[in-house]
Amino acid sequence: MTAHGPVLPLWLCAGCAAPWPCAVRRHELLTEYASAPLALAVHLGSYLNAASQDMSWAPPAALERRFLGWLP
Incomplete structure (x- = not known):
């Protein structure tokens, strides 16, 4: 398990x-x-959805870049 998990709601x-x-x-x-990039995108998409609810003040495009924009 990673020490780099999210601290909610920020x-x-x-x-x-x-x-x-x-x-x-x-x-x-x-x-x-590495062997399931689509699964990673779906996984991060669920985090994006939760984060957009927690951080309703954040611009949606910025959240999309943050959660999905770095994927290869």
């Missing part, structure tokens, strides 16, 4: 206090889902 990283998913967690997720 969606900051528990391990490094960066916006979640932080660089470390992104690397971990890419490694964990």
Whole structure:
């Protein structure tokens, strides 16, 4: 289990206090889902949905870039 999980409702990283998913967690997720990139996108999409509810003040495009924009 990672130390770089999200701290809700602000969606900051528990391990490094960066916006979640932080660089470390992104690397971990890419490694964990290397053989299932579509599953990773679906997984992160569910986080995007939850984060958009928790952070209704955040611009939707910024949240989309944050949660999905870094995927290969």
